[in-house]
Amino acid sequence: MKVIIADDSKVMRNIIQNAMRPMGTEIIQAGSGQEVFEQLEIHGGKVGAIFMDWNMPGMTGLECLKLLKKNEKYKDIPVLMISTESEDDKVSIAREAGAKGYLTKPFTNEELIKFINSSI
Amino acid sequence: MLNRIIAIDCSPPVINVLNDFLGDTITLESLSFKNIRELKDCRMIILQEGDEKPDLLKQIRKLRYACHFRNIPIIVFRTMENKGSMEPFITAGATEVISLQDPPAAIRQILSGHLIPNRQPLKEETEYIDSFVKNTCAVLKTVASLDVSFEEVYFDNDFKIFGDVSGLIALTGGAEGILGITFYWPLAQTIIARMMGTDEDKINAELIHDGVAEIVNMIGGTTKKDFVGQPYHFEISLPSVIVGSGHQLGHSDKMPIAVLVFRADSQYFAVQICLKPDPNGKTNGK
Amino acid sequence: MKEISDSLFNYGYSVSTAMDMRGVLSSLSSDVIELILCDNKLSDVSGYDLLHFLKNDPLREKIPFIFCVPLHDQGSAKKAFKDGATDFIVYPIEPGDMAARIGEICPPPKKDNNESAPQPDPEIDYSATQMVKITNNDEERRDAKRAALLRILKIEISRNGILWIPGQIKNISAKGMFIKTSMLGKAGVELYVRVSLPSGISVVKGSIKHITFKNLNVSEDAGIGVEIEKSAEWVDYLKYIKSHLQKGSTPAIPQKVQEAPQTMKNAERTLFLTRGNDDSDEENNADKNKGASLEKRFYQSLIGKQLNNYKVVSFIGAGAMGGVFKGWDIALERTVALKVISFELAAQDKFREMFIKEARFISQLDHPNIASIYHIGNENQILYFAMEYIEGASMAELIKKGDKLYSIKGLDYLITICEALDLVSQKNIIHRDLKPANIMINSQDIVKLVDFGVAITVDVGEKNKEGIVGSPFYISPEAIQGLPMDHRSDIYSLGASFYHAFTGFAPFEGDSAEEVLLKHLNEELTPLRKKNPAISTALGKVIEKMMAKEPDNRFQDYQALVKLLKSLKSKAAKFQKIKNATLIFRIKRKPS
Ligand SMILES: [Mg+2]
Numbered sequence: 001m002k003v004i005i006a007d008d009s010k011v012m013r014n015i016i017q018n019a020m021r022p023m024g025t026e027i028i029q030a031g032s033g034q035e036v037f038e039q040l041e042i043h044g045g046k047v048g049a050i051f052m053d054w055n056m057p058g059m060t061g062l063e064c065l066k067l068l069k070k071n072e073k074y075k076d077i078p079v080l081m082i083s084t085e086s087e088d089d090k091v092s093i094a095r096e097a098g099a100k101g102y103l104t105k106p107f108t109n110e111e112l113i114k115f116i117n118s119s120i
Numbered sequence: 121m122l123n124r125i126i127a128i129d130c131s132p133p134v135i136n137v138l139n140d141f142l143g144d145t146i147t148l149e150s151l152s153f154k155n156i157r158e159l160k161d162c163r164m165i166i167l168q169e170g171d172e173k174p175d176l177l178k179q180i181r182k183l184r185y186a187c188h189f190r191n192i193p194i195i196v197f198r199t200m201e202n203k204g205s206m207e208p209f210i211t212a213g214a215t216e217v218i219s220l221q222d223p224p225a226a227i228r229q230i231l232s233g234h235l236i237p238n239r240q241p242l243k244e245e246t247e248y249i250d251s252f253v254k255n256t257c258a259v260l261k262t263v264a265s266l267d268v269s270f271e272e273v274y275f276d277n278d279f280k281i282f283g284d285v286s287g288l289i290a291l292t293g294g295a296e297g298i299l300g301i302t303f304y305w306p307l308a309q310t311i312i313a314r315m316m317g318t319d320e321d322k323i324n325a326e327l328i329h330d331g332v333a334e335i336v337n338m339i340g341g342t343t344k345k346d347f348v349g350q351p352y353h354f355e356i357s358l359p360s361v362i363v364g365s366g367h368q369l370g371h372s373d374k375m376p377i378a379v380l381v382f383r384a385d386s387q388y389f390a391v392q393i394c395l396k397p398d399p400n401g402k403t404n405g406k
Numbered sequence: 407m408k409e410i411s412d413s414l415f416n417y418g419y420s421v422s423t424a425m426d427m428r429g430v431l432s433s434l435s436s437d438v439i440e441l442i443l444c445d446n447k448l449s450d451v452s453g454y455d456l457l458h459f460l461k462n463d464p465l466r467e468k469i470p471f472i473f474c475v476p477l478h479d480q481g482s483a484k485k486a487f488k489d490g491a492t493d494f495i496v497y498p499i500e501p502g503d504m505a506a507r508i509g510e511i512c513p514p515p516k517k518d519n520n521e522s523a524p525q526p527d528p529e530i531d532y533s534a535t536q537m538v539k540i541t542n543n544d545e546e547r548r549d550a551k552r553a554a555l556l557r558i559l560k561i562e563i564s565r566n567g568i569l570w571i572p573g574q575i576k577n578i579s580a581k582g583m584f585i586k587t588s589m590l591g592k593a594g595v596e597l598y599v600r601v602s603l604p605s606g607i608s609v610v611k612g613s614i615k616h617i618t619f620k621n622l623n624v625s626e627d628a629g630i631g632v633e634i635e636k637s638a639e640w641v642d643y644l645k646y647i648k649s650h651l652q653k654g655s656t657p658a659i660p661q662k663v664q665e666a667p668q669t670m671k672n673a674e675r676t677l678f679l680t681r682g683n684d685d686s687d688e689e690n691n692a693d694k695n696k697g698a699s700l701e702k703r704f705y706q707s708l709i710g711k712q713l714n715n716y717k718v719v720s721f722i723g724a725g726a727m728g729g730v731f732k733g734w735d736i737a738l739e740r741t742v743a744l745k746v747i748s749f750e751l752a753a754q755d756k757f758r759e760m761f762i763k764e765a766r767f768i769s770q771l772d773h774p775n776i777a778s779i780y781h782i783g784n785e786n787q788i789l790y791f792a793m794e795y796i797e798g799a800s801m802a803e804l805i806k807k808g809d810k811l812y813s814i815k816g817l818d819y820l821i822t823i824c825e826a827l828d829l830v831s832q833k834n835i836i837h838r839d840l841k842p843a844n845i846m847i848n849s850q851d852i853v854k855l856v857d858f859g860v861a862i863t864v865d866v867g868e869k870n871k872e873g874i875v876g877s878p879f880y881i882s883p884e885a886i887q888g889l890p891m892d893h894r895s896d897i898y899s900l901g902a903s904f905y906h907a908f909t910g911f912a913p914f915e916g917d918s919a920e921e922v923l924l925k926h927l928n929e930e931l932t933p934l935r936k937k938n939p940a941i942s943t944a945l946g947k948v949i950e951k952m953m954a955k956e957p958d959n960r961f962q963d964y965q966a967l968v969k970l971l972k973s974l975k976s977k978a979a980k981f982q983k984i985k986n987a988t989l990i991f992r993i994k995r996k997p998s
Contacts, residue, residue, distance in 0.1 A: 008358070008592055011331040014316055032594055055337065057358055057594025057613075084341025084356070087348050106262040106338045109317070141787070171454075174488060177462075191710070204459035216703060225753030226700040232786040233707030239717035242734050275710030277721060279569060290566035298569060325619060329590060360565050361590040363619060363628050369569045374720055376710060 002046060003120070004039055006030040006061065007053035007082070012105075016051055016082065019112045025120075033059025037067075045073045049120050054083035054094070062094060069098040080119050082107075127166040128153050128179070133220060134168050134197045141228045146235070153179055159186050164234060167214075168197045177212045181365070184213025184282050185304065188388035189381045191274040193234040211366035213282050238274040241378065248343075248352045248395055249273060249378055255342045256301075256382060256391050259335060264314035268384045275376040279369040279392065284308065285328055286362040287336030288369075293355035295347070297375070297395035300362075301336045307387040308332055333359035339391070351397035410443070410474070413501035418514035427451045427459070441512040442471045443495075446481040454485060461490040470511045559647070562600040563589055563632075567609075570600060573629075580644060582612055582633040590617050590630060599632065601643050608639040701748050705729040708746065712736075713785045716744055716792055727751060727761055727859035732795060735780070741797075742780060745859075746790040758789060764858045765791045767835055775826040777846070777856045796856070798849050801907055802842035811907040812941050814978055819845070820904050821971045822853045827900065828964035830855075831893035837861050838891070840899035841880045842906055878919040879912040883927050883955050894957040897967070901952025901960075908945070909937035913953065927955070944974055 003025050007013045010031075017027045028043065030036045033056060040047060050068070054061040061081065068074045078100040083090075086104040094102055101119040103112070123146045127135060130150060138148055146163070159165070165183055169176060176196075183194055193215040196206075206217035215234065218227055241249055253270045260266040283302035291297045303311070305328075312331035313320040323331075340356040347353040362369075380391040411421045422439070424430045426448050442460070446453040453473060460466045470492040475481055483494040492511055495504065505514070556578065562570040563585065573587035583599075591597070596613045612634040619628035634640050701724065708718045708731065717734040722743065724730070728751070733744040751757035768779040782791040801819070804811060811819070823845060830837060837844075837858060844857040860875045876885050882898035884891050905913045913932075914925035931953055934946035948970060954960045961967040 008594075009330050009334040009337075011312060011316060011327055011334055018317060031592075055356065055358055057592055057596075084338050086341055086345040089348075105334075105341060106259045108262050171485065193707075204455070204462055208462045216707070222700060223750070223753070226704065226749045228787065229704045229749030229752060230700065230707055232788055233704050233711070236708065236711040236713060236786055236788070238710055239712035239719075242717065242719065275719075277706065277709040288565075288569075290569075292566070298566070329619075330592075333592070357566065358592065358595045360595070362571070362588050363590060364588050367571060367588055369571055376720055 001048040001120075002026045002028060002043060004028045004030055004036055004047055004050045006033070006036045006050060006056070006064070008032060008056040009053070012053065012082075015109075016112065016116075019109060020116060023116070032056045033061065033064030033067075036064050040074055040077075045077070047077055049078045049080060051080050051082050052099075054081060054085045054090075062097060065094065065097050065099060078119065080115070082115075123147060124149060124162050125164045125166065126151055126156065126159075126162050128156065128168075128183075129170075129173070130166055130168045130197065131170070131199070133199065134166065137197075137220065137224070137227060138166065138231075140224075141231065156183075156186075159183070159192065162192055164231075165192060165194045166197065167194065169199060169209075177208055180209060180212040180214050184365075187213075188271075188383075189282070189302070189379070189390040190272065191238055191276070191379070195231065195234070210368075213366065241273060241275075244397075245376075245378060248347070248393070249380065251343050251346045251352075252299075252339065252391060252393055253380060255346070256339050256380070259338045259342060260311065260384070263335070263338070264311045266311060266314060266384050268382050271381040271383050271388070273378055273380050275378055277376055279377050279394065281362055281367040281369060281392075282365050283390065284363070284365065285332050287332040287334075287359050288362055289336050289340050289359045290357045291340065291344075291354040291395060292357060294398040295352045295354040295395055296398075297354070297393065298369075299336060299340050299356075299395075300369075300392040301332065301339065301389065302392070303332060303389045304387070307384060307389055310387075311335070311384075329361040329363070333361050351399075352395060353398070354395070409501070410497070410504065414505065414508065416501075417505040417509075419508075427456050430456060439469060441508065442469055443474050443508070444471065446473060446475045446479070446486075454481070454489060457486065457489045457491055472508065472511070559601075561585065561602070563587060564598045564600070565589075565591070565595070567598055573599075576629060578644075578647060582615070582631065584629055584631045586629040588628060590619065590628060593617065597632065599634065601639075603639075603642060603646055605642075608643060610637055610640045610643065611635045701729070701750065704749050705731075705746070708788075713744065713746075713788065713790055714783050715781075716742060716783075716790075718744060724748070725857050725859055727757070727764065728790075733792065735792065738780075741795045742792040743777070743795040744790055744792055746788060752787070752789060761789055761791075761859070764861060767833075767858045767861050768793065770833055771830060771835070771858075773826050773829050775822050775853055775855060776830075777854045794854070796846040796848045796854050798847050800843050801845040801847065801903070804847065805842055805907055805910065808910070812909075812938060814975060815851070816904075816907055817945070817971065817975050817978065819847065819853045819907075820900075821968055821975065823855060823900060824964045824968045824971065826853075826855050827893070827896055828968070831896070831964060835861050836891055836893060837896050837899075838875055838885070839877060840896055840903055841877045842903050843877075845903065878922045878926075879906070879914070881923065881926060882957075884957060886923050886926055892957070893964075894960050894962070897952050897960050897964075898954075898957075901949050905931075905934060905949050905953065908941055908949065909934050911937050942974070942978070944977075948974070 003020065005013045005016050005027060007016070008031050013029045017029070020027060025048070028039050028047070030039050036050060036052075052061040052065060061083065065079050065081070068077065068079060079098065080101040080103070081094045081099045082103045082105060084105045091102050101115065103115045107115070125138070125142070125146055125148050127138060127148060127150045129152050135148070135150060142148055167176065167180065180194060180196070187194075194213060196209045196214045196217045198217060198219045209217050216230060218230060257268045257270065260268045279298065279300070281300070281302055284305040285308050286300050286302040288298065288300040291299055308328050308331070309320050309323050312328050313323045315331060316323070316327070337356065337359050344354050344356065375394050375396050377392055377394040380393070382389050382391065411423060414421050430442070444453045444456060448456060457471050460469065460471060467490070471490065472493040472495060473481075473483070473486045473491050474495045474497060477496050477498065480496060486494050493507060495507060497504075556575045559575045561573050561575060563573050564570045571587060571589045573585040573589070575583050576586050577584040585599070591614050593614050593616055596611065599610050599612055601608050601610060612632040615631040615633050617630050705721055705724065708729075709721060711718050715735055715737045717736060719732045719734055722730040722732055725745070728745050728747040731744040731746065733742045734740075735742050747758065747761045751761065762782065765779050765782045768776065772778070777794040777796060779791055779793045784790075801811070827837070835858075837855070838860045839857060844855065846854045846856055848854060876882070876899065880899045880902040882891070882895040885895055902913050914922050914929060916922040916925060931950055934941045934949055935943060948967070952960055952967070
């Protein structure tokens with residue numbers, strides 16, 4: 001299975017990637033919303049899940065999520081938000097837009113692994 | 121109260137000026153740079169410019185570093201007739217550059233001003249400072265398993281940065297202001313390595329810049345959650361990274377800038393906040 | 407020295423000359439200088455000072471610096487080298503030897519016959535400093551020119567439009583620029599770039615394309631590539647740079663903010679001119695500016711401190727006698743205004759007394775429209791007092807904002823101030839510095855009179871030895887002349903302040919404080935209606951009478967003035983009611 005990790009922070013992408021290493025999934029990194037679409041194009045949409053940051057330059061994670069849900073090809077890919085946006089109303093906005101899960105930063109490694117396991 | 125002033129390699133004219141106004145309550149210790157051991161209980165550091173001191177800027181930088189982000193004024197006395205810009209001294213970490221030719225009354229008042237003790241936060245300032253303190257400790261504990269203790273807070277009206285790498289984030293929408301975190305290189309490297317679960321030598325400048333930005337992002341993000349429904353609630357923007365030391369990022373007469381000093385083992389870092397509450401915001405408890 | 411510059415010229419160098427440090431700095435900013443040859447004595451500073459200065463300037467420290475000193479007065483080579491000099495040449499010296507030593511550091515360009523290097527100006531026959539610049543051919547010269555131009559084009563960048571950090575353009579194209587700066591970020595983030603044009607400061611918007619830095623924690627050579635959004639400002643800026651590259655001239659170093667001429671700024675401030683010593687030659691001005699900077703630095707040192715029971719929270723402004731801060735009283739738990747005496751005045755007993763006297767005056771004036779005083783204190787030789795804090799704006803700020811003060815509200819302010827000043831005059835006190843900046847209006851719309859810093863009692867006023875005290879825009883003729891003063895001087899200044907408030911113009915304007923002062927003495931006042939037709943003749947007349955040149959021709963006391971103003975107000979209020987209009991003081995005649 002392939003998974004996209006979208007976050008503008010390379011450190012954060014690597015942290016998430018490290019946590020997933022034991023699961024043997026193929027990781028694709030994306031630094032922005034635009035890159036998510038580029039990577040989906042390259043991989044023909046065959047992606048099992050997208051871990052999505054909210055605050056990214058250019059297209060934000062939320063905008064990207066909304067566009068994905070509107071897109072016939074990609075609307076069924078589960079999107080899991082991982083973000084510092086942590087207020088309740090932010091979480092519900094993302095949920096309403098179609099996010100399947102939500103993890104707020106900061107998180108411990110255990111919390112991350114638990115989140116990953118419960119969502120894929 | 122700390123009443124020790126250290127005069128480093130100062131000539132008799134400077135020492136005389138200091139003795140003239142300091143009185144009995146304050147002890148003046150005259151030292152040479154290489155004999156400085158401890159800045160802990162020091163109220164003020166005095167240096168003197170001179171022809172034979174090519175290392176003065178380097179000394180200022182070292183002293184500023186040794187102050188561990190605390191608000192210890194470093195005053196440079198100039199004795200040379202012709203003066204270039206005082207900018208290099210300020211950039212290196214000096215608080216004030218005074219000329220021996222300046223009116224004695226001015227010298228006395230400026231030094232007196234710097235000797236007055238720092239104030240503690242106002243009640244309304246405590247409201248937001250407490251949250252930032254709590255969340256700074258929590259974020260570093262969570263992501264890097266780092267135990268961090270809050271040391272002290274003081275206020276400034278310049279947004280100055282002395283450190284190697286800083287993450288800066290603008291606070292907008294509702295309350296407005298700026299949040300910054302500043303590290304010296306070794307601590308930043310340690311923290312990012314621990315965050316990523318790898319060795320420190322694998323951490324390069326790019327990762328440090330990136331990681332410091334992400335840390336300030338997380339501190340801002342968790343803190344704004346605490347302020348939901350209050351005038352201090354804000355939104356965060358994308359972080360910037362400032363490299364190097366001695367930057368003066370802005371000046372605010374109206375809103376003081378709170379400088380929070382933290383310690384992690386034997387290393388220190390600072391969080392700076394300038395936060396103007398939303399004038400139309402709901403008050404605490406509605 | 408002419409021989410040296412001529413001989414270097416013959417060896418293929420092009421040479422700029424300068425007599426003093428200023429000349430050196432201006433050449434450095436307008437030309438590509440590759441090497442500096444300097445005597446140990448310039449006409450303003452010593453060669454060592456210049457060297458020291460340049461070596462501390464990050465943009466110039468790399469330019470090789472050669473001392474060239476006369477045999478009989480060599481100075482110290484050791485000191486020169488220690489400060490960063492590259493070589494130390496003693497003359498007289500054979501031109502060939504000189505060229506060889508310079509050539510070691512900075513080889514001459516190949517001689518090109520088609521190229522006529524610029525001739526050194528034959529008028530300048532003696533020069534203490536010589537700078538060698540090298541030009542090979544047209545193209546290289548253009549590149550060098552470009553590099554020189556870019557080197558001085560300082561800009562500022564910001565993410566939020568509030569905090570700005572300096573940057574330097576390293577390269578520029580129609581698409582954007584590469585900026586050397588300490589503020590990095592991430593590709594894609596948006597930012598603002600503040601550039602300087604002859605017409606003023608422009609802000610263009612862009613986004614980071616790429617970031618470069620050495621693998622070090624220092625800002626050396628760090629920078630960002632920024633793509634700039636197309637905008638009229640950006641097109642203007644590109645044009646501006648292009649025109650300078652073509653002309654081959656360099657623009658003046660961009661200014662940061664355009665400030666009002668110093669003299670006019672002074673006209674808004676309170677003057678302290680001592681009679682017999684009011685010549686303001688350049689040196690005096692420089693001293694004053696330096697004093698102001700020291701004063702400001704003193705005030706800065708107090709921010710974030712605690713004076714006895716008072717926390718110093720933020721800086722509000724500088725007044726006639728000292729700096730004013732917002733403070734917090736930890737004992738009584740309330741916000742206060744802290745007034746701290748300026749160092750210049752603190753050093754003189756006369757002014758310390760005056761400062762304490764101000765506190766005493768205010769404490770006598772128990773009136774709801776006069777800011778009251780709470781405490782006077784002295785900590786670490788810093789004299790200060792705590793007084794009522796007024797949350798609001800001064801009338802000066804309202805005027806600046808363009809608030810329409812020619813309204814019933816404005817008239818109300820005037821009446822209230824007159825009533826407060828009535829009490830002041832009964833105590834035989836003259837404020838002496840009435841001006842819009844000293845009339846505060848708080849958030850409940852209540853007017854408060856502040857700053858009795860230069861107030862005196864009438865009997866002292868008769869001696870009046872201090873010379874001119876007051877703000878040029880609002881000062882009374884008798885104050886300017888140093889004549890005995892009484893409360894009618896305050897009536898004049900109050901009239902002038904409300905002239906400004908009602909019309910939006912100060913009664914007399916000019917390019918300098920002196921000019922304004924002369925007009926107070928000699929020029930007839932322009933009727934208010936000429937400046938603002940919305941003001942009724944009757945109200946205009948009141949202000950004009952307040953501002954009569956002769957105190958005897960003004961209102962003689964506040965009671966008469968208040969009575970008249972109140973009747974005007976009730977008329978205006980009636981009219982407003984009928985017409986349901988916002989307020990026009992002037993009652994228009996009905997067209998018949
Ligand atoms: Mg992010």
